[in-house]
Amino acid sequence: MIKKSLVSLGALLVLFPTMAFAEDPSAAQLNMGLNALWVMIAAVLVILMQGGFILLEAGSTRMKNAGHVAGKTIFTLGLASIVYWAVGYGISFGSEASEGLNKFMGLGSFFFSADVASVDNALPSSVFFIFQLAFAAVSLSIAWGGFAERAKLSAYLIFTLFFVSVIYPVIAHWIWGGGWLAKDGAQDFAGSTVVHLTGAIGALAATILLKPRIGKFNKDGSANEILGHNQVFTALAVLILWVGWFGFNAGSTVAIGDGFFGYVAFNTQLGAAAGAVAALLISWLVNGKADITTMLNGALAGLVAITASCAFVDPWAAVVIGLVAGVLVFFSVKFFEKIKVDDPIYALSVHGAAGVWGTLANGLFATEVLSKKVGIGGAGLFEGGGWNQLWVQFESVVVAGAFAFVASFIILWVVKQVIGFRVTEEQEIIGLDLSEHGNYGYPEQMKKAGTSV
Amino acid sequence: MHNPTWEKRLLDIANAEDLEQLRSIREREQTRMATELSTSPAYEVVESLNALHDALITQVLKLAEYDLARLGHGAPPVPYTYMLYGSGGRYEQTMYSDQDSGLVYANAPNEVEEERYRNYFLQFSQVIVQHLIKLGYPPCEGNVIASNPEWCLPLEGWEKKIDAWFAEPSWENVRYLLIVADGRPVYGDRELAGKLQNRFFNDLLSHPVIARRMMENTIRHKVLVGVFGQLLTERYGEDAGSLDIKYGAYIPMVNAFRLLAVQAGIRETSSMGRIKALQQSEVLTEKEAEDASEAFELFLKMRMKATGSDENGQMVGTGKIPSKQITKEMRAPLKKALKAGKRIQLRVQRELQRRFGGR
Structure with missing residues (x-):
């Protein structure tokens, strides 16, 4: 049946070729098509960053948790997609809220029904949705850094529900959805604050409530090094994230336009490179050994920091921002260890400290020309813009950080009181692969002589 | 005595x-x-x-x-x-x-x-x-x-x-x-x-080439002082903050003076004796020898103070100085000694590299 109709359709096409190409596309349509294609590619790159998080988190933790760590990323990506579709997207970008409420959150577009095709040659809403969803999912995966190796699977489920429906969308609305910080001119091009700081603050709330992993700190307060089980995974993760970041930053132009996305990608590369170099050198100078983990963190910190500023600064400033981020992440890791906060994946330093720095860096380095081009805010302190932009950046970091912390803390505190947040000591020791899922991620290695590592 | x-x-x-x-x-x-x-x-x-x-x-x-x-x-x-x-x-x-x-x-x-x-x-x-x-x-x-x-x-x-x-x-x-x-x-x-x-x-x-092999064999123990003159202490574990005086100060010095002495045909086996003999045979200048013995003496003293314990009747040392024992007054002379140690280590390395080339 299908075969027959295909054959007849083919014959008709040969006879009446104009039926296939009804009409030449207009310039606007072509423009839309290019934009849509670019944003879709960017969205795919950002979703692929989840592969980076799987390897990063699994590589930085122990073998006994590897299956859990890797698998839960896919599960929560699935759950987050449905929650974002049902609620989160509407909170960020819904247009039905009253003017007063809209400063704080959007309403409408719940259970989002995407248009089948582009309307008036604007970016198809389906593509925009997938792109935004990918960002929400990245922010969520960053928060998991604070849960690693000791949170219950049920806590992951509940936190996903609230984080993706309310916490992340509200902050995204403030800065990107026409909320009050957007009106103030807060510059956060691709989300140093919205995505990275929000995720890191979720991780901070979690790690404070969960307390350090068994064996991380000694009675006298000194820290032990709990090495990840596969540094090659961690390095590969950084490469995947780095490449994915071109979708993240350059894709945030949401248009091909005049080719500005290329400039954004260019700054992104410089920031990441500087972060990696600075972090390796600083660890070498201070500790006497060039530390690989620090260098990998430095590359990510450079990426996180340049995320806010990639569209607003000159290339030299991108290098400076990356260099500072690389040094900052090294000292930040030391700091968190000193105050006895256990941060297994270094999410607080890489996404938190560097996220804050990247956002503030706009207030220092943003140029007048580029701010005008993007159409948000003005020049930074070193570019003759005075203190104004720096103050706005500072405000957005503090307010977004405080909101994310309070909201995450309340949710996780309730989880802790009602169902419990952390697995039992015994479960933590045998590993979450076995306790939460019933099977090891590495069965051959783990079943050997009941090893406890 | x-x-x-x-x-x-x-x-x-x-x-x-x-x-x-x-x-x-x-x-x-x-x-x-x-x-x-x-x-x-x-x-x-x-x-x-x-x-x-x-x-x-x-x-x-x-x-x-x-x-x-x-x-x-x-x-x-x-x-x-x-x-x-x-x-x-x-x-x-x-x-x-x-x-x-x-x-x-x-x-x-x-x-x-x-x-x-x-x-x-x-x-x-x-x-x-x-x-x-x-x-x-x-x-x-x-x-x-x-x-x-x-x-x-x-x-x-x-x-x-x-x-x-x-x-x-x-x-x-x-x-x-x-x-x-x-x-x-x-x-x-x-x-x-x-x-x-x-x-x-x-x-x-x-x-004669054995001297280079000896250096390569011992060079992995670096003097634990950083580029900024900071002490490179243990970062993790029960000993966090402590300084590995044995492998980060004493052993590198022992290795350096052994190498210089053996090359000069000196048969002394104690490090202090080697330093003296090296000065006499003019391998070390008077100033170098003085700095070296002052530094080495400090390391000997610190090593004696390094923590040890009685494990099943055997007296076992860790060779590490706990952070509490590294007082403010000790830091300056310790850093000075470590820098002197690093200098002598680098000197031996350079000399052998000049004689035998790099690897």
Whole structure:
């Protein structure tokens, strides 16, 4: 049946070729098509960053948790997609809220029904949705850094529900959805604050409530090094994230336009490179050994920091921002260890400290020309813009950080009181692969002589 | 050193008839020396501590000779020398040092006798090592110990061994040569030890390149001072914040001076003695020698203070100074000494690189 109709359709096409190409596309349509294609590619790159998080988190933790760590990323990506579709997207970008409420959150577009095709040659809403969803999912995966190796699977489920429906969308609305910080001119091009700081603050709330992993700190307060089980995974993760970041930053132009996305990608590369170099050198100078983990963190910190500023600064400033981020992440890791906060994946330093720095860096380095081009805010302190932009950046970091912390803390505190947040000591020791899922991620290695590592 | 109380203590040791007495003397004397460390110069304490260890080991050897005679093996069939290696060889043992030892005995006239000597001395060494364990000296983890048949040989055997190590300077063999370079007799026929040293230095003349291999073998222990002059302390674990004085200061210095001394044909085995001799033979300037001995003296002192503990009756040291003990006043001289150590390490490296080229 299908075969027959295909054959007849083919014959008709040969006879009446104009039926296939009804009409030449207009310039606007072509423009839309290019934009849509670019944003879709960017969205795919950002979703692929989840592969980076799987390897990063699994590589930085122990073998006994590897299956859990890797698998839960896919599960929560699935759950987050449905929650974002049902609620989160509407909170960020819904247009039905009253003017007063809209400063704080959007309403409408719940259970989002995407248009089948582009309307008036604007970016198809389906593509925009997938792109935004990918960002929400990245922010969520960053928060998991604070849960690693000791949170219950049920806590992951509940936190996903609230984080993706309310916490992340509200902050995204403030800065990107026409909320009050957007009106103030807060510059956060691709989300140093919205995505990275929000995720890191979720991780901070979690790690404070969960307390350090068994064996991380000694009675006298000194820290032990709990090495990840596969540094090659961690390095590969950084490469995947780095490449994915071109979708993240350059894709945030949401248009091909005049080719500005290329400039954004260019700054992104410089920031990441500087972060990696600075972090390796600083660890070498201070500790006497060039530390690989620090260098990998430095590359990510450079990426996180340049995320806010990639569209607003000159290339030299991108290098400076990356260099500072690389040094900052090294000292930040030391700091968190000193105050006895256990941060297994270094999410607080890489996404938190560097996220804050990247956002503030706009207030220092943003140029007048580029701010005008993007159409948000003005020049930074070193570019003759005075203190104004720096103050706005500072405000957005503090307010977004405080909101994310309070909201995450309340949710996780309730989880802790009602169902419990952390697995039992015994479960933590045998590993979450076995306790939460019933099977090891590495069965051959783990079943050997009941090893406890 | 020639004070009457010390003479009496040595006499106590020489009169001790069993291991319990020796152990209690060791414990008593070490407790006394630990308190002396805060009042006397470190090298004096190290000197008397090493004299104590030597006296104890000598007495153990004598007791072991009696034990073998009592068991019907008779007296030692030929002259022998009990050798100390490692820190013992350098007169730098701490309160927690382990046993690094070897035994060399005179050549036998024929195979039958050789077999007899070997049986006697192996059994003898085993008794000695066991006795020393009872005194709280843990056996060497690397098995550099007289009870190991490889380290209990007639003079001929030793000479062949040293020749073979020089001929085939693999990583392992160079490590043995470094150990042998610090060897000295503690008891027995000193002539045998002298012959071994002759062989070592003669072989060295015909294999000058061994010096570079020795450097490569020891260079991984870096002086723990950073580019900004900061102390590079332990970052993680129970010892976090502590400074590994043994491997991060003392051992790199020992390695550097051993290398310079061996190259200059100096037969001293103690690091301080090597520094003095190096100055006399004008390898080190007066200033360099002064800085070096000041730094080394400080490391010796800190090493003596490094934490140690009694593990199942064995006195075991960590070689690390806890962060609490690194006081503000200590930091400046410690950093100065570490920088001097780093300079000398770099100097040795550069010199050898110039002579033999890089890898």
